[in-house]
Amino acid sequence: MDVADLGLPVDVPSTALFTDHYELTMLKAALAAGTAERRSVFEVFTRRLPEGRRYGVVAGTGRVLDAVENFRFDAGVLGFLRERGIVDEETLRWLAGYRFSGDIWGYPEGEVYFPGSPIMRVEGSFAECVLLETVILSILNHDSAVAAAASRMSSAADGRPLIEMGARRTHELAAVAAARAAYVGGFTTTSDLAAGFRYGIPTVGTSAHAFTLLHDRERDAFRAQVESMGRGTTLLVDTYDVTEAVRVAVEIAGPELGAVRIDSGDLLLVAHRVRQQLDELGATKTKIIVTSDLDEYAIASLRAAPVDAYGVGTQVVTGSGHPTCSMVYKLVARAESADPKAPLVPVAKKSTGGKTSIGGRKWAARRLDEHGVAEAEVIGTGPVPDALVDRQLLVELVKGGQVVAREPLDVVRDRHITARAALPLSATQLSRGEPVLPTEYV
Amino acid sequence: MDVADLGLPVDVPSTALFTDHYELTMLKAALAAGTAERRSVFEVFTRRLPEGRRYGVVAGTGRVLDAVENFRFDAGVLGFLRERGIVDEETLRWLAGYRFSGDIWGYPEGEVYFPGSPIMRVEGSFAECVLLETVILSILNHDSAVAAAASRMSSAADGRPLIEMGARRTHELAAVAAARAAYVGGFTTTSDLAAGFRYGIPTVGTSAHAFTLLHDRERDAFRAQVESMGRGTTLLVDTYDVTEAVRVAVEIAGPELGAVRIDSGDLLLVAHRVRQQLDELGATKTKIIVTSDLDEYAIASLRAAPVDAYGVGTQVVTGSGHPTCSMVYKLVARAESADPKAPLVPVAKKSTGGKTSIGGRKWAARRLDEHGVAEAEVIGTGPVPDALVDRQLLVELVKGGQVVAREPLDVVRDRHITARAALPLSATQLSRGEPVLPTEYV
Structure with a gap:
């Protein structure tokens, strides 16, 4: 893959600098202490869901695989680290040869998750794994936050199409990842051309108020x-007077007019009035698209309204009140020595303060009830009970440094719909509540 | 500037695709209608501050200038637009020659702003200006949200250093921009190496719990x-038992130990205990750094604690509850015809619903009281009153397509400190309230 093809800030030639300073100083100290090569297991999990949320959505896995593959220290990066004195020459030599050679397992992208779910497990030497903390967490925390919001919105929309149009409300590259995550969570299209280009997501769009204002009369616009654009286009009807605009729109485009867009006012009321007016004008097939600061609650409240599609911006790209997940990347086991055959010892932070974790390499499975509905997220460190062997959640993503699980985004999107559908019905209630599945440790 | 030097997602070779689909379809329709060349004025402003906030902080301006300079449609982008049928051949030809040739004025980066402040003004043909909407808003909405949170935190820290360490909680490239915006808002350093590389921000870091857990005993770590790292390093003391860890830390490093970091528990209580213990051990100059889900309120609540520096993650990179601003990009005036000498007509959306705006090209000035304290944000479309001529806020950023106002980040950071200091004292109160300056239209 070409350097120009990564997802990079100006002058950063690989994903290797999406890294916190301390990862390199820990590496330096561990190399000097002879502990850097101890086989280690890191796990990504979250201690809790955002308050009131019923389930989480794993998103960004595919982007993590790209980032791990392109995590290399080239001359420019090494020169920067040397010049700043961040690490010593021995560490720089070690970094120059860096390629992740370990194994990564994880929940497949689009799956749902719960507190404690081992969403991703990274295994290799301490040195090679510790460096991936920040880039893995950045991607999973951002993308999963957007996908979780998108999933709630697509539940609320109950089959009506959802357009992601939040690029202007978030960082220009976060926007591209957000469009991808929204698609995973059930959105239909995006307004963001970069997301169409990069991920093949269908893009849509029509016009803004500026287009109407540019022209001498709304009619001219x-x-x-x-x-x-043809009669099938979507005309924006709330620049001046909605009723007059709808009348003129149908006069110009005829009853074949594709849709009208309403971007302000009391959407429930206005949608009913506009539907009635369109029907009276014979434009019975003209659709109504609404787009004004929608979130999952507004979408749900419009279920009874004659709305054919929703455009959602700010609230989906900012995770609808929860712009990040609280996923952490923790060492859960490591070898007693640098000997590759040394047995693994479970480890965990022990001090008080609500940040403790459970040591040991974990498996996870979702137990179903007699009707095939999920009833518990079961997590363990010992042998997997026979009844759960076929219900295990972690799949192999990287084997000996090679990515083995790339998949098309539509497969991911379908997986999410299936996983969500297998949850108890209360999962899709928007009201605040506990996680819809309990987490059981065995 | 090299293509590899932009801030790009995989396979996107310029900033031109950080654009909403509708901007291109509006362009196509305007080209066909003969209105695309009408001289136009777009303004960026916000109708309100996030609830309870006293002032906003302009950030991202420097990144906007880079993005405008690199906004070009190369063969790869044009091929994508053609293949998807987004625009026609005439529009593709027009795009192939695109270079922004207009003028941009704006509040200098680091300035504070209020509801209605014309933060940026973009002037040129409708065609060349309409395309910049999304990329300009993405950058300003994201960066200003982070800078506003950072500014409140740096007020609350009252001179103690603030370390930005939120890269893991936001998109990996948003993290780089967030570190930059946090620095503008008054942070001292960042943990994000990419931000150090790209913007020269000082990076810092020491170790994580994983480093302690990797070793057989905390003492070994x-x-x-x-x-x-030397005795001046910062040791993380809350993996097992804080008191024991502090004892061992001083035993190993001696009283020259640089600092200890506390990442969990009741920070106020623990900081006092650790300070007392360090002093008793003779480590009177060893500093205490705290880093556990801090926001501006937690920072303020620790003012009386013996804390020497704060590490802030999630809350700064997600704007402390407000991850985006509500800046919009609106057409406020346009020519009556495509004739370059045609007079400008003020335009504004008129329909109800709280989204109206004020037409006309605006100036803005900050009026001071007799003590030199800011007392009003004055905005107008007519001549500037004599008394305010020297207090005008907009500066020239791009002239005839050429960037004319690049500046070092430290200049921006100093400007913010100066601008904030000129506000009434209540600006730095953390409690919810109205904007600290009224906006007056003349």
Whole structure:
């Protein structure tokens, strides 16, 4: 893969600098102490879901695989680390040869997760694993936050299409990942051209108020748009007076007008009025798209309204109140020595303060009840009970440094729909509550 | 500037695709209608501050200038637009020659702003300006949200250093911009190496719990770190028992130990106990750094504690509850015809629903009282009153397509400190309230 093809800030030539300073100083100290090569197991998990949420959605896994593959220290990066004195020459030599050679297992992308779920497990030497903490967490914490919000919105939309249009409300590259995560969570399309280009997500769009205001009369703007885009276009009808705009829109485009968009006002009320007016004008097939600061609650409240599609911006790209997950990357086991055959010892932080974790390399399985509905997230460190062997959640993603589980985004999106559908019905209630599955440790 | 030097997602070769689909379809329709060349004025402003906030902070301006300079449609981008049928051949030809040739004025980066402040003004043909909407808003909405949170935190820290360490809680490239914006808002350092590389921000870091857990005993980990990093290092003391860890830390590093880091528990209580213990051990100059889900309120609550520095993660990179601003990019004036000499007509959306705006190209000035304290944000479309001529806020950023106002980040950071200091004292109260300056329209 070409350097220009990564996802990089200016002058950063690989994913290797999406790393916290302390990962390199720990590496330096461990190399000097002879502990860097101890075989280690790190796990990504979250201690809790955002308050009131019923389930989480794993998203970003595919992006993590790209980032791990491109995590290399080239001359520019090494020069920076040397110049700043961040590590010593021995560490720089070690970094120059860095390629992740370990194994990664994880929940497949699109799966749901719960507190304690071992969403990703990274295994290799301490040195090679400790460096991946920040980039893995950045991707999973961001993308999963957006996908969780998107999933709630797509539940609330109950089959009506959802357009992601939040690029302007988040960092320009976070926007591309957000469009991808929203698609995983059930959105249909995006307004973001970069997301269409990079991930093949269908892009849509019509016009803004500026287009109407550019023209001498609203009528001129509508005519220009219909002549350019065809009668199937979506006309924005709330620049001046909605009723007059709808009348002019149908006059110009005829009853074949594709849709009208409403971007302000009391959407429930306005949608009913506009539907009635369109029907009276014979435009019975013209659709109504609404787009004004929608979140999952507003979407749900419009279920009874004659709305055909929702455009969602701010709230989906910012995770609807929870712009990040609280996923952490913790050492859960490591070898007694640098000998590759040394047995693994479970380890865990012990001090008080609510940040303790459970040591040991974990498996996870989702137990179903007699009707096939999920009833518990079961996590353990010992042998997997026979009844759960076929219900295990972790799959192999990277084997000996090689990515083995790339998949198309539509497969991920379908997986999410299936996983969500297997949860108890209360999972899709928007009201605040406990996680819909209990986490059981065995 | 090299293509590899932009801030790009995989396979996106310029900033031109950080654009919403509708900007291109509006362009296509306007080209066909003969209105694309009408001279136009777009303004970036926000109708309100996030609830309870007293002031906003302009950040991202420097990144906007880079993005505008690199906004070009190369063969790869044009091929994508053609293949998807997003625009027609005439529009593709127009895009192939795109270079922004207009003028941009704006509040200088680091300035404070209020509801209605014309933070940025973009002037040129409708066609060249309409395309910049999404990329400009993405950058300003994200960066200003982070800078506003950072500014409140740096007020609350009252001179104690603040370390930005939130990269793991946000998109990996948003993290780089967030570190930059936090620095503008008054942070001292960052943990994010990419931000150090790209923007020269000082990076810091020491060790994680994983480093302690890797070793057979906490004592071994401390010794390894001190041997590698020197006695001036910061030891993390809350993996097992804080009191024992502090004792061992001073035993190993001596009273020259640089600092201890506390990452969990009741920080106020623990900081007092650790300070007392350090002093009793003779380590009177060893500092205490705290880092556990801090926000501006937690920082303020620790003012009376013996804390020497704060590490802040999630809350700064997610804007402390407000991960985006509500900045919009609106057409406020346009020419009556495509004639370059045609007079400008003020335009504004008129429909109800709280989304109206004020037409006309605006100036802005900050009026001071007799003590030199800011007392109002004055905005107008007519001539600037004599008394305010010298207090005008907009500066020229791009002239005829050429960037004319690049500046070092330290200049921006100093400007913010100066601008904040000129606000009434209540600006730095953390409690919810109204904007600290009223916006007056003349």
